[in-house]
Amino acid sequence: MFKHFTLKAILVLALPAVAAFTLATSASASPRTHVSFSASNDRASAGWSHGKGSPIDLTIGTSQASFAEITFHHLAATTIGSTSEPTFSTTNYNAGSPRWYLTLSDGNTLWGYPPKAGLNGSDFAWAVNNGNTYQSWSTIQAEEGGATVTGAFVIADADQSAGTTDVITGLTFNGTSYN
Secondary structure: OHHHHHHHHHHHHHHHHHHHHHHHHHHHOOOOOEEEEEEOOOOOEEEEOOOOOOOEEEEOOOOOOOEEEEEEEOOOOOEHHHOOOOEEEEOOOEOOEOEEEEEEOOOOEEEEEOHHHOOEOEOOEEEEOOOOOOEOHHHHHHHHOOOEEEEEEEEEEOOOOOOOEEEEEEEEEOOEEOO
16 A cells, blocks of 8 residues: 555656646747648548658549648748748649648638649749639739738649549748658
C-alpha cells in the first residue's frame, strides 16, 4: 500500500508540471505550414510518390464525385499582397483539374490553373471566385492584396478520367517548397 501511495503522490505532483511544460513549449513554438492528403472513397488516392518531399501523386477514382487533394495546414497570416505566387507542375491536366483553390478572409476564393492549362501562356492563370477572367498573380495581388489566405488546397477531380494520376512537382506555397 505504501508503494502505491508513493507512486500516486508522485503522479499527482508530476502531472501538473508535465502539463505546464507542454503548454509552455506549445505556446512558444510557432507551427510550420505542412501538408496532408485526402481522397474520395472510390479508388482515388493522394500521397507522396516515394516518401516525404518527393513528388505527390493525386489519382482520380471511379465516381463522378471523385477527388484527390493536398491540404495546407497552419498557414501564416500573410496577405495576398505579400504572398509569393503558389505554384506546382503536373503531368496531366483537363478541364480545371488539378488546380489551386485558396479561400480568403474577404469571402472570395482564388482558383489557380497551372501553365499546362494554357490559359495564361506559360504562367499560372488565376480567377477570382472561379470567374472566366484569367489573370496573372501580380493582378490578383493588386485586386485582393489586403485579404489573408485562410485555406489552401491543390485539388484534382473527376474532370479527368478515372485512374488518371497527376504527378505534382515544384509545389510551393508562400515561398516554401514541398517537393
